[in-house]
Amino acid sequence: MTQFFSSTLLLWHRQNPIDHAWKKDVLPYNIWVSEIILQQTRVAQGTPYYIKFIKNYPTVLALSKTTEKKLFSIWEGLGYYRRASNMLKGAKYIVETYNGKFPKTYKEIIEIPGVGPYTAAAISSFAYNLPHAVVDGNVNRVISRWHDIDEDLTKQKGKKQIQTIAQRLLEESKEPSLFNQAIMDFGANQCKPVPICEDCMFNKKCKAFLLNKVGVLPRKKQKKAKKKRYFHSFLFTNHLGNIAIQKRTAKDIWQGLYQLPMIETKSIQSIKSIEIKNHFSLGIEPNILKTQKFSQILSHQIIQFVFYNIPLTKEHEIKNKSWTFTSKSKIKNYGFPKTLTSYISNNYILDECH
Ligand code: SF4
Known part of the structure; x- marks a missing residue:
């Protein structure tokens, strides 16, 4: 079943290429910037910010030399400003620890201030094709539906289950970078919150579809009132x-x-x-x-x-x-x-x- 999933997903990806501004950039620094911007921001809103950011700070060294005040004025409107100040800390760390050269292993990348497991996996796989599965909201949705995972995905148990399955599927594909991009694009464009199941390549085997549970997965606990x-x-x-x-x-x-x-x-x-x-x-x-x-x-x-x-x-x-x-x-x-x-x-x- 895993092999079917991985090979079908890569086929979907080839048939449905999606153009992202940063797809041409496989430099770890550019991937880092794009992933941090997109953490809490939709692609359409984030793209102009990504372009502006790279224009102002084309390298880790350039970013490390800026001030928080200047960086915040470029970030203005994106929200979650802690992301920007962490990036500044991260750039200074890379300059001090690696002389401005982006580290090349997952273990080193995750030590950068502000970089969590998701961003470390994205940089490792997209820049260096290392086998680390990314798990974001799109991946949660696809895997919980495909495998009928009924756990609350905001809790540790549910998160671990999804991460383990995603990692297994990625290794099965033997194409870490392509697989990660494909599953995120698939979640964003086909297996959306309201998915397009009728013409989905997985609908003969997708558990949520067969069990009529598409509308209830992924499980999430009720949000608190603002x-x-x-x-x-x-x-x-x-x-x-x-x-x-x-x-x-x-x-x-x-x-x-x-x-x-x-x-x-x-x-x-x-x-x-x-x-x-x-x-x-x-x-x-x-x-x-x-x-x-x-x-x-x-x-x-x-x-x-x-x-x-x-x-x-x-x-x-x-x-x-x-x-x-x-x-x-x-x-x-x-x-x-x-x-x-x-x-x-x-x-x-x-x-x-x-
Ligand atoms: S059949 Fe529907 S729920 Fe299942 S993977 Fe496809 S789009 Fe997602």
């Missing part, structure tokens, strides 16, 4: 026309990115100008020109933003040392969460055009 958070963000403009920003340093979402000065509350209720004066020690009450609400949905949280446009006059006291005042021409040098970028762009950078 936590709601309320961020009141203040677009403070000083008498020179510059705005106040500050770095998010706490161990929380968007750590390392920049934001407008803010107050987090337990409810959406607007904050009054007297509270703004007291919270930021402004000396006198500020004048709120306008407020606007936006939501940003993350994987585990929903952030409800309330924005306040506030001009600061010379009479206001500005003691906060964590603030930086920046001008329109310099703002692009800072990375912000997506909703802040669009708010700042529409309410500060473009305000002269309105």
Whole structure:
């Protein structure tokens, strides 16, 4: 059965070639970049970022020399910024440990900061054709359906079962790189969440199809409800026309990115100008020109933003040392969460055009 699966999968792959921007690049560095970008991002959204990333940082050495601030501005809009800061750590590690040359064994690759079993398997197989099976969401779906794996795939037992089967199938194929690409493409294009079973090459032997379990596999436990958070963000403009920003340093979402000065509350209720004066020690009450609400949905949280446009006059006291005042021409040098970028762009950078 395994041999049938592997050979049929490779046949499907030959008949259904899928063009990825990075497929031409079998350099381990390029594969590393593409795999990290695609970890939490759809291919269509990730491709322009991959192209921009490689243009700015064509080698490990070039990446190792950048700053987190510059890297975050290139990464802006992709989310999960920890991926980018781990890549910077990883590049520095490769330069220090291997003199900038990408390591060639799975054991060495998995030691790179931020590289887990999935990325190590992808780099080892795609760059060096080493026999390590990749297991992502697509592979989970294909194998759990093909083999009728009823385990919860978020738990260790289920993960181990899939990994073992994937590894066995890959070794059977004798084509590690092709097999990994084929099974991921097959999961993304044929055995999709709503699969195309009617014209699938496996439908005479696929257990989920024969047992009528396609709709219930892979098993996953119910997701927890997303936590709601309320961020009141203040677009403070000083008498020179510059705005106040500050770095998010706490161990929380968007750590390392920049934001407008803010107050987090337990409810959406607007904050009054007297509270703004007291919270930021402004000396006198500020004048709120306008407020606007936006939501940003993350994987585990929903952030409800309330924005306040506030001009600061010379009479206001500005003691906060964590603030930086920046001008329109310099703002692009800072990375912000997506909703802040669009708010700042529409309410500060473009305000002269309105
Ligand atoms: S028959 Fe359907 S569920 Fe089975 S492998 Fe093919 S597409 Fe996936």
